[in-house]
Amino acid sequence: MSLEEERKKASFSPTELTQYLYPNYLVPQLTLERIIELNLKCSKIPELNYSLQKFHDTRQQDIIRAYQFGTALKKFSESEKLTRWERRFIMGFYPELTAHVAQYEFFIPSFALQANEEQKKLLLPKMESLEITGCYAQTELGHGSNVRGIETQAIYDENTQQFIMHSPTITSYKWWIGGLGLTATHALVAARLIAKGNDYGPHIFLVQIRDTKTRKPLDGVDVGDIGPKFGLNGNDNGFLKFDYYRVPFDAMLNRFARLTPEGDYELLDPNGIKILYATLVSLRAGIVTDSWYRYACALTISIRYSLVREQFPDHENPNRERMILDYQIQRHKLFKNLARLYGHVFAKKPVSDHYDECERRLFKGDDSLLAESHALVSLYKVYVSHFTVQGLEECRRSCGGHGYMMLSGLPSLYMNHLPTVTYDGDNNILALQAARYLITLMKKQNPQGVFGFLNTPMPDLSVCPDIKDSTYHQICFEAIAKLKIQSVFKKEQDLIAKGFKKPRIWNEFLQVEGIEATEAVYHASLHFYYIEGISKISNLLIRNAIEILRLIYASTELAKYHAELIRLGMPNSIFEQLKEVQLDSLDRTRPNALALIEAFEISETTLNSVIGRKDGKIYQNMVWTSKYMNPVNKGKVFPGIHRYLRPKL
């Protein structure tokens, strides 16, 4: 059986699915025609393509490759006059894009948001032309999630009308800053503004740290690369310390606040704090909207591999071995993830739409959506990153030993995606913030909005018209979420009644249960978007195939809440039927699995995997690559073996 024959088994046209997914969900900013065109053009520029050689490289070579990618992208961007979204789309190919991502995704947008008109007029052109290259320096060695605790100081000196940038403690070293380690000439530095002895808390300053020509660090600036990481080693995450380093008066970005030359503080826009807060939310929304890409890569590799790899004699034909995707446990591992991937895809648009609407209102001075949007995006940031990382590892393990080889492409997907659970708000902290928001809804009489369902009456789960009915599943998910949020709410009320204060309650008593409750709310929300997404598919064949994935999602996630379902009155017979639906849906997905994942059209060069090839020729490829691309195999004898091993061994 070849992959080509497998492709014929699908009940629908994967091309039509691709045409539906891309403009509606995956990359709504671009037409599919333009995506195909960009893919084709990029595939002809070697620097914009992964190579298996990468896995044999040193960190220095990784960094250089990232520079080469960035330089080639800039050239391509200019010759093709790429839009912002087109550039972002191409940047998505490559996770280690230090200079460019730092510049275009963090440095310029943050500057544009927080500088006043005069500052923008003066400096934005230099930033766009890359005369100035920069980074956004907020996190410190001692302070990550707790932004208000940052220690770097910007002390105003009225006499010279300069700011003195200073790092007073070891923990005040800026740390983890992308693009800072080796590259940036300028940094947007978050520092406490101190003037006339008053501490006005964190503000942003544009600080030159390296000579723009030689790139040598300037005096008074201690800057460098923080060292190797679990992944993303082409990035130069950096550290930065100031030793009473003086910068001019206009270094402070002045859109929301400023200092008079005399050192008096003026708040220019009281809305500023909320807008900055929203920026953080937008970074998190980015994780929600972009994570499908690596998830689809891992599933493409592992589903193709599972259709080529055979193991153990087949009970139907003992002289042949059985394809591993024909074992129930392999289907369970992979299709559970395929179903989640589609869930993430259907949810990403409504979640980012919600945030966009929130942002639009905010710029008009209306913050009515901010709290809800923050909770919604937090919930999705937490669980999309969590389940994607978990899924990447499940895909990797489903490929057995070969999934442990770097050449499989699977380890680096995991290594590079892993930090999404930690950065832009650690998952635990965001989940707790979401929990506390959701609890507050319990006090509202009739809460509206995306979490309104949490304060509605409990349904009766004992009657199920049809075990595959999506409405029944939705009712179950919502009931579980209500039960769990209400339980935490009740415990909070009990603790308050006993005289405990909220901060203590949320540090010491309700964190574990509070976080657990948010997961149930997430599933209820995601399943709602899943149904909504499916309802919009007009192609019946496609709709039916994806509806089976929804069944896998619903039955898998609901099964985790068996105890809650019992408490909510679901009879055991219904629960048993639900488990049967799960196993049955795995089998029904089998003929469509390849088409469902290949509709994501991940190219071979971005996959960069010896075991995930479209032609299924994995073994030939593995042997060739290990033999001829592996630097330790050069020469017949490993250099050093005689010196370090042979004389003694």
Next chain:
Amino acid sequence: MSLEEERKKASFSPTELTQYLYPNYLVPQLTLERIIELNLKCSKIPELNYSLQKFHDTRQQDIIRAYQFGTALKKFSESEKLTRWERRFIMGFYPELTAHVAQYEFFIPSFALQANEEQKKLLLPKMESLEITGCYAQTELGHGSNVRGIETQAIYDENTQQFIMHSPTITSYKWWIGGLGLTATHALVAARLIAKGNDYGPHIFLVQIRDTKTRKPLDGVDVGDIGPKFGLNGNDNGFLKFDYYRVPFDAMLNRFARLTPEGDYELLDPNGIKILYATLVSLRAGIVTDSWYRYACALTISIRYSLVREQFPDHENPNRERMILDYQIQRHKLFKNLARLYGHVFAKKPVSDHYDECERRLFKGDDSLLAESHALVSLYKVYVSHFTVQGLEECRRSCGGHGYMMLSGLPSLYMNHLPTVTYDGDNNILALQAARYLITLMKKQNPQGVFGFLNTPMPDLSVCPDIKDSTYHQICFEAIAKLKIQSVFKKEQDLIAKGFKKPRIWNEFLQVEGIEATEAVYHASLHFYYIEGISKISNLLIRNAIEILRLIYASTELAKYHAELIRLGMPNSIFEQLKEVQLDSLDRTRPNALALIEAFEISETTLNSVIGRKDGKIYQNMVWTSKYMNPVNKGKVFPGIHRYLRPKL
């Protein structure tokens, strides 16, 4: 608060705990005095110690470091006249020990087991003196877990009385073989014995593959390193292909079977197959007995870090920040793992004792314990590796962003331990084998042995004398395991009644549920050993501290089976009390946490972590190491920046 002050909080003496743990559980083969002596002596030999420099090295340097370790170990071993267990203990410091581990743990023991007396007399001395260095070559590109499916051929040529080693297909390449890639001069090759047209299945042949002086591969042998992996990159896992390569008649190991010069097959010991099968089991038992080490490393790092790291204002003292171990969620993450680690420690002795007894009997021709031992060891191999890997990652994440730095030591613990879920029997396959064995017990009237409890009457869970009572917890664990195994058994019987054959049932219908059931059996077994282990501790202060860990273990794992507990009649009030016990036990463990993990006495050099230091000076250390040990920071300007970035950017 310093770590020194934290150490004073413990309710017991960690030194006494160390003295109890090491000889009784951790390293029962050596006295604690000898361990301390070996640790001290090794700490003075640079090659036997990790260094932070390692994280900056290339793969070539990793391999060389492994050689240096091996060479230094051999020298030390000779001068100190180390026993086998002493050598093993020291090898445990270093996970990437290609030549030595391959030689002493795989090559020599396999040869000694399968060669006849004559062969041993001739060759064992050369192997012990390392004149011959070898590897054990079984796994192929196309066949891992399915040993019977291997394809490499050893075709007997009666005319020359030679074997012709041949790799007939691309999938028959030997692959993953440790120590083969660059080092071994000889390989024990598992190949199908083919004589007079008969295929006798896999047998073992000792084959020279490289020149012992020059280490050049011999003609007809295609050998090399398979390339970079997720971890363990100091190891030279290799590939090997034969092209009608001739070896002498005595290459075949002859203890269990042999060929006459005429090419007729003679089975010499019908017990042979079972003994070889037991060897596989012993490798798995090794994973169970050794995994505590890396788990303890990760917990030492993350508990120390959590006692130094502060984040967010403390509700009791808003001018200070709160130590992260004083948040409930951090305690939950770490102490759940600390409790598991102690469980693994208490279980490892009874499990390996069981296997040792099985092996003793087997050599006497008595295979009565083999099936049970295989199931027991499989169960523990699967879940000890699973929970250890999961725990290593939970520890890493609990250190936030800094846990993503290689210098934290945490990523490499994960990377290097990860393959334990795949090698020596993939976890899914072993769990399925265990499930099928456990199901067979349901047919026995009165099964004895370690799983005898599975076929006893269901208990009444509605009456709980004391919510902290370990006997009650044990009854609950066993009841859950029974419920789940019996449910799978019933489904199997139903499917058989419907006319399905067992192979199909176990490929297509019962894999998911069968595997889930084994986890419940594992917890019941582990909890039994936990109680047993605690009961033997005579020091009451230590016993009390570890009993609280057992409460964490029991309440955490039982909570996962809430639905089963409801079905078994546990009232909701008891379940709620159990959850309270869990949270309360986390808080009660807090003052003892550091002592409970430091009792494992992991040395600073084996920890090799900037954030897990005994003196708590993490930030100073991070800055110094990133600044001065990081090769990309050498010189003020990164070489290549002008060439690859500057002209364009």
